[in-house]
Amino acid sequence: MPIADMSSNHPVIEVKDVHKSFKSVHAVCGVNLRIHEGQFVALLGPNGAGKTTLVEMIEGIQKPDSGDIFIMGKQWHGNADELHRIIGISLQETYFIDKLTVKETLRLFASFYDLNARRVDEIIEIIGLKEKRKSYVAHISGGQRQRLALGIALINSPKILLLDEPTTGLDPNARREIWEILLELKRQTRASLILTTHYMEEAQQLCDYIIIIDKGKILAEGTLSQLLKDDGGEKIIEYRKKTLDDVFTAMTGRRLDE
Amino acid sequence: MNKLIRTDQLVQLVIAHFKELIRQPEVIFWGFIFPILMSLGLGIAFSQKTDIVRSVAVIEKNNPSDTSRQHSIIDDFLNVHGDAIDPAHNKGAQRKLTLSDKRIGNTIFLFVKKDWQDAILLLKRGSVGVIMEEADGRIIYHFDPLNIDAQLSYLKLSNAFARPATGVEDNHEEVKPLTVRGTRYIDFLIPGLISMDLMMSIMWGMSYGMIERRSRKLLRRMVATPMKKSHFLAALMFVRIAMNFIESALLVLFAYLVFDVTIQGSAGALCLVFLAGNIAFGGIAIFVSSHTANTETGNGLINAVVLPMTVLSGVFFSYHNFPEWSIPFIQKLPLTLLADGIRSVFIEGAGIKEIILPSAILSAVGAVFFTVGLKTFKWH
Ligand SMILES: Nc1ncnc2c1ncn2[C@@H]1O[C@H](COP(=O)(O)OP(=O)(O)O)[C@@H](O)[C@H]1O
Numbered sequence: 122m123p124i125a126d127m128s129s130n131h132p133v134i135e136v137k138d139v140h141k142s143f144k145s146v147h148a149v150c151g152v153n154l155r156i157h158e159g160q161f162v163a164l165l166g167p168n169g170a171g172k173t174t175l176v177e178m179i180e181g182i183q184k185p186d187s188g189d190i191f192i193m194g195k196q197w198h199g200n201a202d203e204l205h206r207i208i209g210i211s212l213q214e215t216y217f218i219d220k221l222t223v224k225e226t227l228r229l230f231a232s233f234y235d236l237n238a239r240r241v242d243e244i245i246e247i248i249g250l251k252e253k254r255k256s257y258v259a260h261i262s263g264g265q266r267q268r269l270a271l272g273i274a275l276i277n278s279p280k281i282l283l284l285d286e287p288t289t290g291l292d293p294n295a296r297r298e299i300w301e302i303l304l305e306l307k308r309q310t311r312a313s314l315i316l317t318t319h320y321m322e323e324a325q326q327l328c329d330y331i332i333i334i335d336k337g338k339i340l341a342e343g344t345l346s347q348l349l350k351d352d353g354g355e356k357i358i359e360y361r362k363k364t365l366d367d368v369f370t371a372m373t374g375r376r377l378d379e
Numbered sequence: 380m381n382k383l384i385r386t387d388q389l390v391q392l393v394i395a396h397f398k399e400l401i402r403q404p405e406v407i408f409w410g411f412i413f414p415i416l417m418s419l420g421l422g423i424a425f426s427q428k429t430d431i432v433r434s435v436a437v438i439e440k441n442n443p444s445d446t447s448r449q450h451s452i453i454d455d456f457l458n459v460h461g462d463a464i465d466p467a468h469n470k471g472a473q474r475k476l477t478l479s480d481k482r483i484g485n486t487i488f489l490f491v492k493k494d495w496q497d498a499i500l501l502l503k504r505g506s507v508g509v510i511m512e513e514a515d516g517r518i519i520y521h522f523d524p525l526n527i528d529a530q531l532s533y534l535k536l537s538n539a540f541a542r543p544a545t546g547v548e549d550n551h552e553e554v555k556p557l558t559v560r561g562t563r564y565i566d567f568l569i570p571g572l573i574s575m576d577l578m579m580s581i582m583w584g585m586s587y588g589m590i591e592r593r594s595r596k597l598l599r600r601m602v603a604t605p606m607k608k609s610h611f612l613a614a615l616m617f618v619r620i621a622m623n624f625i626e627s628a629l630l631v632l633f634a635y636l637v638f639d640v641t642i643q644g645s646a647g648a649l650c651l652v653f654l655a656g657n658i659a660f661g662g663i664a665i666f667v668s669s670h671t672a673n674t675e676t677g678n679g680l681i682n683a684v685v686l687p688m689t690v691l692s693g694v695f696f697s698y699h700n701f702p703e704w705s706i707p708f709i710q711k712l713p714l715t716l717l718a719d720g721i722r723s724v725f726i727e728g729a730g731i732k733e734i735i736l737p738s739a740i741l742s743a744v745g746a747v748f749f750t751v752g753l754k755t756f757k758w759h
Pocket residue numbers: 143144146147148166167168169170171172173174175
């Protein structure tokens with residue numbers, strides 16, 4: 122998707138010079154972001170980079186120490202109910218009520234958005250948990266739980282989707298199932314996505330814009346090919362072999378999955 | 380969009396909380412079976428009119444060669460009025476004395492011969508309340524005067540030993556045992572148990588449950604939606620209150636069937652004060668659980684609320700035994716208001732008129748705590 126065309130529109134998410142500290146840790150230091158309709162953005166960085174802190178500030182769960190965040194031009198304060206209705210989120214650590222079934226859990230969340238049981242059936246179809254719909258949440262696998270979390274994020278057909286490490290800890294098959302759901306969403310809707318990950322493959326597969334973040338700062342951002350090109354002046358033929366991991370290592374001297 | 384009450388949301392929250400609750404098997408035990416077992420145990424312990432049996436230590440003379448010849452008042456008395464018994468089946472006692480009384484029930488004393496040190500040990504352990512000793516041809520009674528039970532044993536024993544001529548049987552013509560409804564211990568106990576159950580079930584079920592949900596990060600995801608926070612808490616309270624009604628109804632039915640405990644006042648008044656108690660403790664529970672995500676801290680906070688009231692509010696025994704100055708304070712505790720209210724309906728035949736004030740106070744207490752709790756509630 123041509124980025125230049127969309128930057129003229131109003132961004133769906135705008136983050137301006139946001140800072141956040143925990144005691145001695147400066148988790149997010151002066152981040153700026155603009156994300157547009159339909160854009161799929163990866164926040165790529167190692168553990169402790171500040172991805173969760175940044176995403177949770179965008180989600181309104183945490184408050185920035187300074188800086189501004191606008192969702193569809195609106196700030197969280199005073200607009201929480203309205204903004205909750207247009208975003209869908211999945212937290213890094215996902216917990217639901219153990220003693221409810223998959224279907225009951227979705228039905229409960231549907232009611233928060235004034236949606237009914239029909240939407241629940243649609244979502245169960247989308248996330249492929251039809252066989253597991255009557256299982257207690259406590260009894261489903263990690264991959265199925267992540268799909269349930271994704272289903273809950275999608276239940277209100279959000280304009281903005283924020284997923285914090287949706288595939289961490291999953292085996293390659295389970296990971297690919299989640300990717301399929303997201304790629305299908307990209308084909309079908311105009312929703313925007315921010316996804317955090319420390320798997321460069323995930324960023325490459327799903328996202329058309331990648332932001333590399335470490336120690337609370339954005340190190341580089343752009344499309345995959347831009348990022349690969351920016352680093353050093355190697356010949357085009359070699360670009361294909363180079364990966365984002367190399368880009369990260371060149372900038373920090375460390376590896377992404379360290 | 381911003382309606383005051385979102386019905387479907389509220390209904391779904393109630394269904395979810397309810398399913399979560401009943402799918403935990405321990406809920407059935409602690410909620411339904413335990414209170415009934417407790418009332419059964421306490422009811423039997425205090426309501427069966429069997430013989431009162433008390434052990435008494437008698438000090439043996441240190442000098443065994445002398446003892447056989449020496450004249451002993453206690454032995455002589457027991458040889459005449461008491462019965463020889465097998466120590467192996469009678470807590471080591473060789474003699475027993477039965478004071479029979481048709482009106483107030485029999486009292487049986489078991490006499491155990493011990494030296495002074497062993498006797499004191501038995502007293503410390505609570506096996507005996509009174510130690511009898513002979514000196515200069517007189518009987519000396521050793522006991523703790525603060526121990527009412529020991530005092531009663533002393534009075535009965537000294538009376539029997541001082542006036543063997545009148546016989547140990549004593550029919551108190553002036554005693555009229557009460558058989559009026561509502562005067563037995565079980566009548567006092569059941570309303571107390573209902574009140575305590577209500578408090579425990581709300582404080583542990585709701586308050587602890589909420590702290591646990593927060594510590595397991597269950598609340599975070601829910602509040603990142605347009606869910607109304609007040610609905611979440613109200614649904615939680617509603618489910619708990621409904622369970623409490625069922626639990627207490629079972630307890631009342633059980634007490635009626637087994638102990639013939641009846642509600643003398645109006646059932647409507649009982650429901651009213653019971654509901655008000657639920658509101659009061661529901662509010663307190665939300666307030667107590669509004670901040671901490673640490674279950675240890677939660678334990679401490681809940682105990683800090685529950686323990687003083689369990690002791691002070693007259694659940695098991697009347698609070699009128701506490702010092703005079705403390706009674707006005709005790710009477711203002713929510714559990715006291717509740718227990719006194721429920722008790723007045725059960726045994727004094729109170730109706731709506733008598734119950735309206737304590738019910739209003741309890742509801743107001745609940746509303747205040749609920750509001751403050753909701754305002755300061757930490758969802759993350
Ligand atoms: N609640 C918190 N209290 C203290 N430190 C925190 C807290 N949340 C995050 N941090 C710290 O902030 C930094 C960024 O954390 P996080 O945003 O979780 O990184 P990521 O999601 O990229 O792994 C880390 O050093 C982490 O230890």
